[in-house]
Amino acid sequence: xxxxxxxxxxxxxxxxxxxxxxxxxxxxxxxxxxxxxxxxxxxxxxxxxxxxxxxxxxxxxxxxxxxxxxxxxxxxxxxxxxxxxxxxxxxxxxxxxxxxxxxxxxxxxxxxxxxxxxxxxxxxxxxxxxxxxxxxxxxxxxxxxxxxxxxxxxxxxxxxxxxxxxxxxxxxxxxxxxxxxxxxxxxxxxxxxxxxxxxxxxxxxxxxxxxxxxxxxxxxxxxxxxxxxxxxxxxxxxxxxxxxxxxxxxxxxxx
Amino acid sequence: xxxxxxxxxxxxxxxxxxxxxxxxxxxxxxxxxxxxxxxxxxxxxxxxxxxxxxxxxxxxxxxxxxxxxxxxxxxxxxxxxxxxxxxxxxxxxxxxxxxxxxxxxxxxxxxxxxxxxxxxxxxxxxxxxxxxxxxxxxxxxxxxxxxxxxxxxxxxxxxxxxxxxxxxxxxxx
Numbered sequence: 001x002x003x004x005x006x007x008x009x010x011x012x013x014x015x016x017x018x019x020x021x022x023x024x025x026x027x028x029x030x031x032x033x034x035x036x037x038x039x040x041x042x043x044x045x046x047x048x049x050x051x052x053x054x055x056x057x058x059x060x061x062x063x064x065x066x067x068x069x070x071x072x073x074x075x076x077x078x079x080x081x082x083x084x085x086x087x088x089x090x091x092x093x094x095x096x097x098x099x100x101x102x103x104x105x106x107x108x109x110x111x112x113x114x115x116x117x118x119x120x121x122x123x124x125x126x127x128x129x130x131x132x133x134x135x136x137x138x139x140x141x142x143x144x145x146x147x148x149x150x151x152x153x154x155x156x157x158x159x160x161x162x163x164x165x166x167x168x169x170x171x172x173x174x175x176x177x178x179x180x181x182x183x184x185x186x187x188x189x190x191x192x193x194x195x196x197x198x199x200x201x202x203x204x205x206x207x208x209x210x211x212x213x214x215x216x217x218x219x220x221x222x223x224x225x226x227x228x229x230x231x232x233x234x235x236x237x238x239x240x241x242x243x244x245x246x247x248x249x250x251x252x253x254x255x
Numbered sequence: 256x257x258x259x260x261x262x263x264x265x266x267x268x269x270x271x272x273x274x275x276x277x278x279x280x281x282x283x284x285x286x287x288x289x290x291x292x293x294x295x296x297x298x299x300x301x302x303x304x305x306x307x308x309x310x311x312x313x314x315x316x317x318x319x320x321x322x323x324x325x326x327x328x329x330x331x332x333x334x335x336x337x338x339x340x341x342x343x344x345x346x347x348x349x350x351x352x353x354x355x356x357x358x359x360x361x362x363x364x365x366x367x368x369x370x371x372x373x374x375x376x377x378x379x380x381x382x383x384x385x386x387x388x389x390x391x392x393x394x395x396x397x398x399x400x401x402x403x404x405x406x407x408x409x410x411x412x413x414x415x416x417x418x419x420x421x422x423x424x425x426x427x428x
Contacts, residue, residue, distance in 0.1 A: 022264040027273075078282035102277050105266040113266055164281065166290065169274050213376045215286025215386060228286075232380040239378060 011088065013037045015050055017058065018099040020106050028106065031055075039089035043076055046096060047083060047110075059109040067222060070158030074110050075099040080160040080220040101163035103172070117159050120175045124183035124201055129194030145190040152185040152230050154223040161217035161227050167210050174210040175202070177217035177227045184230045188243055195243055199234070208234050285390050293369050299362040328352045330415075344415050357408045364400060368393045 013035055020028035033050045044065055051058045062072040065084045072083040077097050088096075104112040130139070155178065162168055162176035183202055187195045202208045208231055217227035237243045269277065281287065313321035326332070330349025372389045375382040382389065 020267050022266065025267075028267060075281075078280055099277075102269070102274070102281070105268045107266055164283070166278055166281075166287065169278050212290055213286065213373055213383070213386070214283065214290045215383075216281065216283045218383075219284055219286075226383065228376070228386075229380050229383040232376060232378075232383050235377055236380055 009039055010036045011039065012094065013046060013088070013091070014095045015046060016095060016097045017047075017050070017109070019058070019109050020100075021057075022108050028100075037088045039087065041088045042084050043081075043086045043088065043091070043096065043098075044072055044083040046088060047098065059111050061111055068156065070156035070160075070222075073101055073158040073160045073163070073222075075101055080164045080216075082158060082160070082222045085222050101159060103163040103165070103169045104159070112159075112163075114159060116172060117162055117176070117178065118157075120162075120179040121157065121182060123175060124179045124198055125194060126179075126182040126186065128186065128189070128192055129197070130192060132193070139191045141190055148190070149185050149188040151225050152181045152188075154225050155181050155185070156223060157182075158222060160220040160222055161225075164216040164220035166214055166216065167212050171206070171210065173206045175207055177211070177231060180208055180211075180231045180234055181225060181227055184234055187234065187237065195237075199238055202234055203238050208238065211235070285387050289369055289372075289390050289393070293366060293373070296362040296366040299358065300366060303359050303362075346412075346415070350412060353408060353412055357405060360404055360408070361397075361401060365393070365397055368396055 015033045015035060017031055017033070018028045019025075019031045033054050035046060035049050035054070037046050037049070042065075044062060047058070047060060048062075051060070060072065060074070060083075062084065063069040065072070067082055067085040070082065073080060074083055075081075075098070076083065076086055077091065077093075077095075080101055083098075098110060100106045100110050100112050104114065104116060107113050157178060159178060161181070162178045165174075165177055168174050168176045180202060183198045186192045187198050211228070211231045213228055213232075215228050217231075218225075218229070221227055310321065310324050313324060327348065330344050330346060330352075332343075332345060332348060369390075372386070372393055375389065376386055
């Protein structure tokens with residue numbers, strides 16, 4: 001491809017960023033930048049172009065830049081996403097609106113304080129609990145048992161889901177979708193013995209029952225985890241009193 | 256670099272208003288708007304229940320006042336200039352309450368239909384895969400019921416009610 005053909009594909013984007021300087025500002029304000037962008041650039045590339053060539057004071061988190069570390073979660077054109085997983089060609093219109101994720105305190109510009117998020121994550125004990133003597137080899141598991149919680153192993157703790165959740169915006173004590181997803185990952189693991197403890201934690205007004213099935217978490221998840229369904233499975237396990245009865249109401253009728 | 260204009264770093268915590276406005280700007284899908292509508296219709300029903308409890312309370316406590324209240328719902332009110340009315344009948348009053356009733360029916364109908372959808376998603380995990388289709392069903396049934404009901408509720412507004420003078424006399428007795 002010639003350079004001329006490449007140049008013609010370039011788009012001029014107006015980049016609107018919600019800025020907050022903790023040393024000077026009382027509240028965030030909007031700032032606008034204009035930059036050229038290739039359709040195959042990621043939103044993260046556009047932000048870095050602004051930071052490197054126009055305003056070095058712009059603050060954001062990013063690490064791997066390939067959708068694995070989950071540190072560049074932000075609100076892009078009104079919807080939570082990872083800046084490194086959205087291409088410029090998928091941005092509608094000529095304006096790119098960037099804001100910090102909602103529901104967590106803003107430290108600077110696009111950086112939020114993740115501590116409340118990780119406190120909720122830790123509260124559901126997201127680690128293997130099994131006091132039985134460890135076998136000399138691995139703790140074995142059938143493929144079907146492994147598939148049971150496969151969805152929820154994909155979580156990268158980017159907070160896209162939790163900060164897309166209206167109940168979490170209004171109530172910071174709610175554990176939030178991400179914590180429930182990570183509880184689900186161990187509750188339905190056949191090698192784990194801590195399901196009852198985790199279910200007791202989540203069987204609370206600030207646990208799974210704060211979920212209002214808004215589905216913002218499911219559409220925000222950059223890993224395509226069906227978050228609302230996972231939460232629903234935990235609710236079902238609580239209602240049925242067993243982690244075996246979450247799949248189908250017909251099974252319960254037969255039982 | 257001078258730091259005289261700066262102050263110790265702090266974090267920005269959004270207030271209630273900021274959370275509401277920023278939340279409403281969130282580009283959520285059907286789930287978000289059906290959730291919001293569910294909340295708003297729930298509040299609508301609550302407002303009706305408060306009014307309803309007050310007016311039925313009057314039946315026992317002050318029967319004359321209750322008759323008068325029902326007359327107001329029908330468009331009759333005393334104390335307003337007679338030049339505004341047709342024989343004591345104030346049509347904007349009756350229209351307001353009729354349309355309010357229709358709004359109440361809409362609130363109850365949407366809230367109950369969507370409530371069934373929410374219950375299904377809550378208690379049957381696989382229903383969450385079909386939540387959009389289920390919302391289309393909610394909308395379809397809502398419209399199918401609201402069309403005949405709207406006609407039935409609004410048609411009587413074409414004429415002044417026959418019975419308003421009787422209500423007035425019973426209220427003034």
